[in-house]
Structures are given as structure tokens and as C-alpha cells.
Amino acid sequence: MSNDYLKRILTSRVYDVVRETSLEHAPLASARLNNRILLKREDQLDVFSFKLRGAYNKMAHLTPAELKRGVIAASAGNHAQGVAYSAKRLGTRAVIVMPETTPQLKIDGVRRHGGEVVLSGESYSDAYAHAQELEKKEKLTFVHPFDDPYVIAGQGTIGMEILHQHPGPIDAIFVPIGGGGLIAGVAAYIKQLRPEIKIIGVQTEDSAAMARSVKANRRLNLTDVGLFSDGTAVKQVGQETFRVAREYVDDFVLVDTDAICAAIKDVFQETRSVLEPAGALAMAGLKRYAQEHKLKNKTLIAITSGANMNFDRLRFVAERADVGLAREAVFVLSLPEARGSFRRLTESLGDRSVTEFNYRISDAKEAHVFVGLQIQSEADIAKLENHFVRKGFPTLNLTDNEMAKTHIRYMVGGRSPLAEHEELYRFEFPERPGALRRFLSSMNPDWNISLFHYRNQGDDYGRILVGLQVPPEDKNAFKEFVNALGYPHWRETNNPVYKMFL
Known part of the structure; x- marks a missing residue:
């Protein structure tokens, strides 16, 4: 059967409609991972996917x-x-x-x-x-999408092109898996001609039908699959693709949503192309596998399988990419609801780059502040957690909390019976490390902060929404204080959205 696939691949009709896609060096990822990373650009085809x-x-x-x-x-x-x-x-x-x-x-x-x-x-x-x-x-x-010898052979031409384009040493090829047609075709060709090359299958943690089936030595039918990587959301792999994968695939690696978002960003930085989640799956798996196995100076290839990305999804991808790249950590910090606590907290942040600072008064004794911070590596997360605890702020790490990252970070707030005499103002200030701390240090402690929202959007200016409790007799002094701050500002106390939601 293996020789049959070689013949089918070599005599396939794909080049009636397909041109050979490029195999490109990824210099940024190569330098960061200390390996030679190559991208097989299947996103370049007319339908932006290898499936053609x-x-x-x-x-x-x-x-x-x-x-x-x-x-x-x-x-x-x-x-x-x-x-x-x-x-x-x-x-x-x-x-x-x-x-x-x-x-x-x-x-x-x-x-x-x-x-x-x-x-x-x-x-x-x-x-x-x-x-x-x-x-x-x-x-x-x-026309089956994966469990058909002619379909498998058509996808196998990718393996044929890789060996033609890179006759030198290749240590591993990373292949995304949905139903298994792509990895079956690539593996059937590569392993017949270059058996020393590892074929590594990549799946999402919540749609790992092939990896789990191979481990169980039988095809499993998953009850549910994750839908973020919709192109690989398959509950049961093919009978023929399972047979070929079990024979030829060397290993599997599973990745989560944040890792895929990070890989989309990686490939964009290399190529200026925006992959869909399934299209970036192989790159996400390559990164994880290289890090876990401490690979150095190896030649690793990721098949970028598709670029049919809905534009609206980019908002989510951009939010989650920094978490996947270990560039952002998210915490809830607890502190006494007392004057001076807020300033003590901001002082503990130092000059770290803050990506989010979100607070709404809700309890007479204890306050909870949602904080996002830029980090350089995953090791920084534990260091920050220990730092805040030493400073006297009980800390909950939300960096891996799906609900917090997807929903809660945008929902901190609500109406509060404690926010008496609240004035709401919107400010802008130049965005640079330490700017948020300097802004907060200029706030007069005589007026309690009852609402605070800030999100770093990557712009030159930071935007803050602040609620302060100002007694009626202090209104004039408060206006003078706001004007003296020197920041562009807008009073939003009468904004109907504020009245409706906060």
C-alpha cells in the first residue's frame, strides 16, 4: 500500500490547478528557538489552503x-x-x-x-x-475531505515538494491534523524516501482525535471538539488516515488556543500573512516541541496550511497572542478598601509596563483589582506573584484561566451602592513605561477612587476612565485639581452609558 501511495502522489493531477508553494526560512523564529525554522506556505494557493x-x-x-x-x-x-x-x-x-x-x-x-x-x-x-x-x-x-486515497495522495504532493525544495538534512516536519489526510499523505511519501525525518502531528488539546486514537490503538469518536481551530474540529479521524498515521507518524504534540494565537502572530511577523487558527497549528506545535525537547541547531519545517481567517477574529487573536507568547500575565490583586491602599499597590508595580488595570468599588472592606502586566518569559509569572504577596497583596494568577481571559477582564465593574458622589472622568496620557504609576501618583488622596479602567492598546497614548468620590462641597477644588493635572480630560458623569451600566 505504501508503494501505491508513492505512485499515486507521483502521478497526481494537482498541478493542473496548483503551483509549487514556497518553502521559506523564518529568521525571527529561528533566532528565538535556536533552530532553523522553515515554513511550507500552503496559504499561498488560490483558495488559501492545501485542500485544493x-x-x-x-x-x-x-x-x-x-x-x-x-x-x-x-x-x-x-x-x-x-x-x-x-x-x-x-x-x-x-x-x-x-x-x-x-x-x-x-x-x-x-x-x-x-x-x-x-x-x-x-x-x-x-x-x-x-x-x-x-x-x-x-x-x-x-468527495471525502480526508479519508480517500486520491485525496491523501493529493495532499502528499506537499511532502514531494518539500524534499525537492530542501534536499539537505531535515530533522522534523510538523503537520496539522484534523481528519488526517494531510499528515497521511506527507508521511506516506516522506517515510518511503527519507525515513530519518520525523513526522510530528499537531492537534489542539480539545480536538485531539488522532493522537488519542493512536494511543488507544483504535479510532475514537470524541463527544465534543473545540471550535477555535475550526479547520481541524473533527470528532473522528478517517479509517485509512488512522492506518497510515499509526504506521508512519513519529509523535504528536498538543497545543492550546493561546499558543495558536501566538503562532499566528509569529507567522505574521515573518511573512506579513495572517493564518487561520488551523493554518498556524503546525507552527504552534513546532515551538512547543522544540522547547520541550530542548532542540538546538535542527532543521524544522512547519506546514502553514491555510489563511481563511475571518477578519473579526483578529481582535481575539491579538488579545490572546501575548499570553501565548508569554508576553502578558494576568492577576487579581486583593487589598484593603482603605485610603492609600490604591497608591501602595501602584507603587508595588514600579516601572513595569501595565497592559490592563481594572477596578470597581464593590465591598466596604476589601478591593479586588484586575491587573495585566507585560512579561519577558513564563518564569516572570511566579516571580511577580511572589512579589505581590511579599508586598501584602493576596494574589490570584489568572494567566491560564480561560473564563477570566475571555470574559471577566471585560466585565469588571457594575453599579455600586458604595460609589456615592462619584465623578467620572476620561483622561489621556503619553504611553511609556511607568506612565500609569506617575498618573496615579498625581491623584489627590483626599478623593477616593471608586472606578478605574485602563487597557494598553499599543497606541502612543493611554486611555483611562476614572471614578472619584467627591463630596458636593469639594466640587470647585476638584475641578481645579483636574485642570492642574495637565492631561487631556473629559467629564463623563452625565454620559448615558455611564448611567446605564455603571
Whole structure:
């Protein structure tokens, strides 16, 4: 069967529609990881994904009668675009069943290529079940996204190109896994010709169907899968891809959402291309594997498999990338609700770069402040935690708390019966290390801070929203104080949004 894959790969029809993608050196990642990192740029293809290879190869080998009836596929998006693109080239009808969670960008891509979109279920497996029903009902020809020898062979041409482009030593190739078609094809080719090269499969921790199946020595069907990396959200891998992976894949590495976001940022810094989460999966796995195994001076290749990213998701990716890169730590610090405590806390921050400082008075005795800080490495997290505890501030590390990072950091606040005589002001100040501490040190301790929100957005100016409790008899003195600060400011006490939510 292995020789059969070699023949299928060498005689594949992918180059009717695909050009050889580049294998590029990643100098920044190489220097940081002390290894030679290369990126196989499958995001450069016409549908911005490797899936075009397998889809077209399968359809180009259909009989005229099969093509005439039309084709159907189930896909989270990239295979769908590959099938629609191929159908248009081959002059046949294409019906694509996609999960309801599929990004709009991929749905629009399928329709742009002439595909008929049917949305069904929350994952690939749900869409697949519905596609099987439609296949029988409308007598269409099914084009499987991964568990088909022609599809596997089409994806295997990536391995053929890698060996052609880099005939020198290669220590490992990192391959993202959903259903397993890509890694089966690459492994089947590479291991026949260069068995010394390690093939490492990369999956998300919450969608590790292949890794868990190989470990169990049987195909498992996961009850639920994570949807952030929607292109690899597969509950059960293919029967044939499982067989090939079990024979040829050397190891697996699992990564989380933050690591994927960090990898998207890494590849953007190298190439100025924005990968989708599944497209950055191999890079995330490469980084983790190299660090865990302390690899040095090795040649490591990551397949950047796709770039069909919904633009709106970039907000989330940008937020989480610094955590994944160990550039931001998030804490809740507790302190007595008493005058002077706030200043003592800010003094303990020193000149560290603050990324977020979020507080709302809510208890008469104890205050809880949500703090984000820039760090240089993961080792800084424990050091900071110990530092704050020594300074007398009980500390809760939220850096790995999913709910805190996704929701709570934006929800600190609310109405408070304790915020009597509150004045709300918005300030801007030049953004530089220590600027927040200097701003806070200029605040008069005679007026209690009852609300505070600051978030570093990477701009030249920091933006702060401050609530202070000012008795009516102090209004004039407070206005003079605000004007004397010298910062651009706006009174927001009468803003209807403040009245509605805070």
C-alpha cells in the first residue's frame, strides 16, 4: 500500500490547478528557538489552503458519468472551497454541507466559486452525516475531505515538494491534523524516501482525535471538539488516515488556543500573512516541541496550511497572542478598601509596563483589582506573584484561566451602592513605561477612587476612565485639581452609558 501511495502522489493531477508553494526560512523564529525554522506556505494557493490539492486530484480521477451527476462534500470550509473551485474548473455541480459554526469568509468563498452551500450541525462530523443523506437522495458523488486515497495522495504532493525544495538534512516536519489526510499523505511519501525525518502531528488539546486514537490503538469518536481551530474540529479521524498515521507518524504534540494565537502572530511577523487558527497549528506545535525537547541547531519545517481567517477574529487573536507568547500575565490583586491602599499597590508595580488595570468599588472592606502586566518569559509569572504577596497583596494568577481571559477582564465593574458622589472622568496620557504609576501618583488622596479602567492598546497614548468620590462641597477644588493635572480630560458623569451600566 505504501508503494501505491508513492505512485499515486507521483502521478497526481494537482498541478493542473496548483503551483509549487514556497518553502521559506523564518529568521525571527529561528533566532528565538535556536533552530532553523522553515515554513511550507500552503496559504499561498488560490483558495488559501492545501485542500485544493486533494479535492482536485480526487475529482480529476472521477469518471465522466460521476462528474456529470455532480459532487457533494462535507467540510468546515477549506475542503469546501477546494471542491467548489475544482468543480468550476471541471464543469460540474458542487453541493457543500458545512457546519453552522463555519466562518462567513469560508461560506462566501465557496459561493464565489459556484458551490451550493447547505449549513448543518456544529462540527464537521455533523455536516458529514447530513451530506451522506443528500448524497443518496440526489445521487451525487461524494468527495471525502480526508479519508480517500486520491485525496491523501493529493495532499502528499506537499511532502514531494518539500524534499525537492530542501534536499539537505531535515530533522522534523510538523503537520496539522484534523481528519488526517494531510499528515497521511506527507508521511506516506516522506517515510518511503527519507525515513530519518520525523513526522510530528499537531492537534489542539480539545480536538485531539488522532493522537488519542493512536494511543488507544483504535479510532475514537470524541463527544465534543473545540471550535477555535475550526479547520481541524473533527470528532473522528478517517479509517485509512488512522492506518497510515499509526504506521508512519513519529509523535504528536498538543497545543492550546493561546499558543495558536501566538503562532499566528509569529507567522505574521515573518511573512506579513495572517493564518487561520488551523493554518498556524503546525507552527504552534513546532515551538512547543522544540522547547520541550530542548532542540538546538535542527532543521524544522512547519506546514502553514491555510489563511481563511475571518477578519473579526483578529481582535481575539491579538488579545490572546501575548499570553501565548508569554508576553502578558494576568492577576487579581486583593487589598484593603482603605485610603492609600490604591497608591501602595501602584507603587508595588514600579516601572513595569501595565497592559490592563481594572477596578470597581464593590465591598466596604476589601478591593479586588484586575491587573495585566507585560512579561519577558513564563518564569516572570511566579516571580511577580511572589512579589505581590511579599508586598501584602493576596494574589490570584489568572494567566491560564480561560473564563477570566475571555470574559471577566471585560466585565469588571457594575453599579455600586458604595460609589456615592462619584465623578467620572476620561483622561489621556503619553504611553511609556511607568506612565500609569506617575498618573496615579498625581491623584489627590483626599478623593477616593471608586472606578478605574485602563487597557494598553499599543497606541502612543493611554486611555483611562476614572471614578472619584467627591463630596458636593469639594466640587470647585476638584475641578481645579483636574485642570492642574495637565492631561487631556473629559467629564463623563452625565454620559448615558455611564448611567446605564455603571
